[in-house]
Each structure stands twice: as structure tokens, then as C-alpha cells.
Amino acid sequence: MKILTLKGKIEVLTGLHIGGSDDTMKIGGVDKGVIKVYDRELKREVPYIPGSSLKGKIRSLLEWSFGVAQLNDGKPFESDVLKQYESTHLKEKKQELENFLKLFGESSENRFGMTRAIFSDCFLLNKENLDEVREIKTENMIDRSKGTANPRQTERVAPGVEFEFEIRVKVLDGDNEEKFKKIIEKGLKLLELDYLGGNGSRGYGRVKIHYKDWENETI
Numbered sequence: 001m002k003i004l005t006l007k008g009k010i011e012v013l014t015g016l017h018i019g020g021s022d023d024t025m026k027i028g029g030v031d032k033g034v035i036k037v038y039d040r041e042l043k044r045e046v047p048y049i050p051g052s053s054l055k056g057k058i059r060s061l062l063e064w065s066f067g068v069a070q071l072n073d074g075k076p077f078e079s080d081v082l083k084q085y086e087s088t089h090l091k092e093k094k095q096e097l098e099n100f101l102k103l104f105g106e107s108s109e110n111r112f113g114m115t116r117a118i119f120s121d122c123f124l125l126n127k128e129n130l131d132e133v134r135e136i137k138t139e140n141m142i143d144r145s146k147g148t149a150n151p152r153q154t155e156r157v158a159p160g161v162e163f164e165f166e167i168r169v170k171v172l173d174g175d176n177e178e179k180f181k182k183i184i185e186k187g188l189k190l191l192e193l194d195y196l197g198g199n200g201s202r203g204y205g206r207v208k209i210h211y212k213d214w215e216n217e218t219i
Contacts, residue, residue, distance in 0.1 A: 001170060001171065001172055001218075001219050002170075002171040002177070002216055002217070002218045002219070003168055003169070003170060003171070003216065003217050003218075003219060004168065004169040004170075004171060004177065004180070004181065004214050004215070004216050005166065005167070005168050005169075005214065005215040005216070005217075006166070006167045006168075006169075006184065006211055006214050006215075007164070007165070007166050007211065007212075007215070008164075008165055008209060008210045008211025008212070009125060009162045009163060009164050009165065009209075009210045009211075010049065010122055010162065010163045010164075010165055010196075010207050010208075010209060010210075011160070011161075011162050011207060011208040011209075011210060012157050012158065012159055012160065012161045012162070012163075012206075012207055013159055013206040013207055013208055014159055014203055014204060014205065014206040015135055015137055015156030015157065015158060015159065015203075015204055015205075016034075016156055016157040016161075016196060016197050016204060016205050016207070017032065017034055017154055017155070017156045017157070017197050017198050017199055017204050017205070018034055018035050018047075018049060018050070018053055018196070018197040018198065019032060019033070019034065019035060019198060020033050020034055020035035020036055032152070032153070032154045032155060033155045034047045034134070034155050034156065034157055035047065035048065035050065036048065037121075037123070039124075039127075041127075042127060042130070044130075046124045046127075046130070046133065047124060047133060047134065047157045047161075048121055048122060048123050048124060048163065049121065049122035049163050049165075049196070050121055050122075051118075051119035051120050051121045051122070052119070053196070053197070054119050054122060054165065054196070055104070055117070055119035057191060057194075057196055058119075058184075058187035058188065058190070058191055059076065059104045059187075061187060061190040061191060061194055062100060062104075062183065062186065062187050062190065063076070063077050065186070065190060066093060066096070066097060066100065067093075068081070068082075068097065075107075076104075076106075076107060077097075077100075077101075078101070078106045078107065079098070079101055079106060079111050079112070082094065082097055082098075082101075095179075096179070096183075098112065099175075099176060099179045099180060099183060100183055102115075102116050102175065102180075103115070103116045103117040103169065103180060103183055103184070104117060105117075113172065114170065114172075116169050116170045116171070116172075116175070116180065117167060117168070117169050117180075117184065118167065118168040118169075118170075119165075119167055120165065120166040120167070120168075122163040122164060122165045123163060123164055124161070124162075124163055125161075125162040125163060125164055126160075126161050126162055132158060132160070132161075133157065133158060133161050134155055134156065134157060134158060135155075135156050135157075135158040136153050136154070136155055136156075137153070137154050137156055138151055138152070138153050138154075139151070139152055139153075139154065139202075154199075156204065165209075167184060169181075169184065181214060188209045188211075189209075191207065191209065192207060192208060192209055195207070
């Protein structure tokens, strides 16, 4: 088995909001906070990007790119759906879609074995400038029945903040290593062209992905 590793950083271009468990109204505080993790070195909570958020967004974008996002009633695309469309345009994409499912896995019967791609949590790199890591954005929610505006504050990770990321891919006998790399790299490019986190239609969550070459280790 071979392990491929892609390391790099995610640069925040516009305010990023991935909601935490404190998304409730607080007197004197923000209405919607970002998700945070306790940093042992700094002895305080700092923002981070969960690996599940990164993986889920990239998977969703790839499904739309492959033309299969709408085929499973809003649920993630899986191999049993592929079987139903053997005679359509998906037949021509079968090999690519199988590689996609090998990478991202299936929630039910996984006919391709273990999920190959592992998305680690992305931790903060700008630890020396913590005062500049967060920003508060005030927006108005319009009550159309009353014609009134209700201000609401949202905590965001500020532009210029960077997070490190790491994606590992297991390559088993019979797997196509180069195809795996291309799918992951395509997903990262799609993420740059779209957004990460919530409220993307309002300009939140634009990011730039920086990485170099893949590393590999044979076990």
C-alpha cells in the first residue's frame, strides 16, 4: 500500500464563517460564532476548519461537476445510483465516478473497500496575530410583514488568516494513483471558485489554496 500526502495552506480571502455549537443568541455578544478548538500552546480557543467541512464541501462540488449531485434525492452520490444509470451519459464516466467513490466512500454498502481519502482538521497558522484573526459583521434581517430591519452580528474569520491542511490518500493494488491526484486537485480548484462555510451567496468564504507536490510513502 502507498500513502500519498498533500500538504498546504488555506488562505481566507473574504470573511469565513463555519458555525460552532454556540450559534445561539447571547446578551451583549455575537449572534453566530465560528467553530473553535482549544489550543494548548496558547491556552485559549481559536478558529479552525474541521476536516469534515472541507471534505463535505469538496465532495459536493465534485458531484455537481460530474453531473450526479441531483440523482440521489439530496443524499451523497453512491454506487447503487450508478447502477441505475448504466445506459445514460454516466456510463461514459463510470471509471471516473468509481475512483471518486473510492476516494470519498459510501454511507451504505461500500463495494470499493476502505475510503481512500483522509481530510485532517485545518489548524490556525496566524498565531502571532490573534487580535486580527476574527471580525464581527453586522447585517440586517428584514421582516417583510412589518417592514422592519433586525440587526444581527456574525463572527467571521478575517481575510488574510491562513490554516494549514493535510489530505492523505491510500493507494491499494489496482488503484489509479494519478486519477486520485487529479480528482483531489480538481476538488480544491472548485473550492477556490466557489466558497467554504456558510453564507457564500453573500460573499463569505472565498479562499485561496496553496500547495506544492504530493509526498508518497510505500508501506
